[in-house]
Amino acid sequence: MIILKIGGSILTNKDSSESEVDAGSLERIAREIKSSLDNSFKELIIVHGAGSFGHPPAKKYKIGEAFDKSEFPEKRIGFCETQNAVKKLNMHVCEAFIKEGLPVVAIPASSFMTATNKRITHGNLDSFKRYLDKGFIPVIYGDVVLDDELEICVISGDQLIQYLAVNLSPDEVILGTDVDGVYNKNPKTHDDAIFFDKFSSLEDLDTLEGTTNVDVTGGMVGKIKELLYLADLGIESKIINAEVENNIFKVLENEKVKGTIISRGN
The missing domain is CATH 3.40.1160.10 (Acetylglutamate kinase-like)
Structure with missing residues (x-):
């Protein structure tokens, strides 16, 4: 599933x-x-x-x-x-x-x-x-x-x-967004934004200055908090860029796609 x-x-x-x-x-x-x-x-x-x-x-x-x-x-x-x-x-x-x-x-x-x-x-x-x-x-x-x-x-x-x-x-949770995953700041407005290939701790949220639109539902930080809760239960998630052609197909087929994995594991 x-x-x-x-x-x-x-x-x-x-x-x-x-x-x-x-x-x-x-x-x-x-x-x-x-x-x-x-x-x-x-x-x-x-x-x-x-x-x-x-x-x-x-x-x-x-x-x-x-x-x-x-x-x-x-x-x-x-x-x-x-x-x-x-x-x-x-x-x-x-x-x-x-x-x-x-x-x-x-x-x-x-x-x-x-x-x-x-x-x-x-x-x-x-x-x-x-x-x-x-x-x-x-x-x-x-x-x-x-x-x-x-x-x-x-x-x-x-x-x-x-x-x-x-x-x-x-078995999998996949989030398709308009960026490649989690960055320390909005990659659309900051060329020096640092990409995280993995996110595993609430403490890491302190390094984020804001990534994408902050709206009535919480933006990227809200997504990470929800997914870290799942990570505590052993459910791994991945945030990818759904605007990139074939990324959805590839991630559904378990092929390599650039993205941020949300997991408590090492």
Whole structure:
């Protein structure tokens, strides 16, 4: 079993106020996944980010921040706008995958998960297991859910990865981002950025000045924290650049790809 995360920055222009899909990247990734599945059998779960679809409304309505009860009507609308936005992106993703012949089925987190203080505390994964058993590819994505303490909150794709991995024990976890892996600073704006081929400690986070966009879900540092938790359970992860052609195919086929391994091992 492989859990593959496709970052919102790959599928959309995350900094844009417009909700536009990067159709070229999406179609290419769909082809690479299909080629890998045609080449060798594997169970696959796909997680994708919210990108420019989900982040603007979540930020506008400050979803996940404490609020007065009098603000709840407006917060409800914000919840609905955010949920609807990420659902639209998921529709584009699933359409592209189905067109390529991939048997994907969307399973929104908001339909079966709840949280407490922004952390997932409940989510019955029986449907995931049943779809996998029947040869489907479950697709889940960053979403908004009910929260026992905050009423509503954002659940990132990276947190979904952790929850799924803890409960389903995959053989591999792969994150496709818009950079080659973890750097000590943003490699897009700093030529002297230092690349980490391996990351194994929370203490190492002190060496990071910020790598990619910091958004409502935590950016690269948030990803690393989620994956280090998995590393403590013996689940190794790899962060790669999904913008590089054939990287998704290669990593699914266990071929060598430049990236950062998140592991507690030596």
